[in-house]
Amino acid sequence: MKNLKKISKQKQRTYEGESDLNIENADMIICRCQEVTLKDIVQAIAEDATTVNEIKRRTRAGMGLCQGRSCSRLVRKILAEHTGQKFAKVIPGTFRPPVRPIALSTLASLEEDTDDKS
């Protein structure tokens, strides 16, 4: 348990520390699904976005196939660095069902599945 706490603290620190998320790397892709660059995200912050969700609405970062599973932490880190907040204080984006892509046919049969069980 103690070890776990230590690891989680260390992990937290790596997100608080120095990074290469600076303007020299402006063309770095942050959200691969929607090809959103660091520059796009920094611009959204300059235009008053203060949360992951607001950055998403402006830039589409996190709107793609993986729904922010790759970029969401990075976006939080960029937000923390550029707004002077602690990483842990930056509110994460909202995750919504189904979280992983599923076929629409599966979703359509949801109701029948519940019927079977009852």
Place this chain on the structure above:
Amino acid sequence: MTNPDVVVIGGGIIGCCCAYYLAKQRLKVAIVEKGSICSEASKSCQGHLFLWELPAINIKLAKASKKLYEQLYNELDIDFELRNTGSMSIAEKPQDLETLQQTLNELRQAGVECQMLSAKEFIKTEPNVTRDISGGASFPEDGQLNPLLTTIALTQAVKKLGADIRHFTEVTGIELSADKSSIVAVETTKGKIGTKYVINAAGAWSGQIGRMVGINIPVVPRRGNLIVTEQVPDNIINCQIIIASGYLDSLKRENKTAVAANVQQTREGNLLLGSSREFAGFDKNVNPEVISLIVKRCIRFFPVLADLHTIRSWAGLRPYSPDMLPIISSSPIEGFYVASGHEGVGITMGPITGKLITQLITKQQLDLPVDQLSVERFAEKQ
């Protein structure tokens, strides 16, 4: 910071449109939003400019609003993806075709451009539609935009015009003059803001704001669920907005939970599958049964959808007004205005609402008469 002339409560499409037209009249505006800008109904919708919701007054408002969007598209700095897509309606069964024909007769009288289509004509335009339909109609005046970018574009413009945007600031009370006839200040979680004018554009929450000044606004939340697919090519559907028969029925208030197939494609290529109307209080969780039913209905009309993937679903709270008309109104309290109750046509009617509210406040001639839209129609009879 000096006091604003007007405090707009609500940073959704309605509040942002009001702020924009007020700021253009050189009024000093503050938008007060309890969350972030565009974080409720305005972000939860399809962005459909729906120009055929009766009665006639709604159609007049929608048409005027679409013209304003065309102007905004040139005025604002962000490309908010406004498109003249038109829309199509599917008649499922022969009796739906009859109902649709009757609706079209009424719509034509109200000045809506529309045309009946045979099943054959419909299938020719939309090769992926099931052969098992009775026909349909087309509405070439409908359009689409990206509601997120539209709201953001408006907030950026109002900021340039000197407005003050206070997000994550919740209104806790409204201070009135001693004789309760006019506005003194708006109390918020981040302090008091002195002002003479308040616009209640709080959407599903506008009833609560009304209670702060003793004005009855019977607007309640009506939940809508949407499903979004992965980005797909633009040949799944050709007309980017297709609505199956049953949609207009689903709007009726006697339906506690109503579902209709409504398939739209955004400019980025995702399909948005809707739609539903539910009275579920302020609960914003998606209803799995409802989204399953929506998808089933959409696949019924477009079997090709079955193999596509959904990446997300969500729900939002539309501001439902009991007589299905929006409220665009002054009030018995001097300086207190209401812009709410648009339910499913908030995006459609945003600009005209903002313009009319501005004209009411600045006592200019109104683009359209608003007597029917007065909040006083809900005044409790003594």
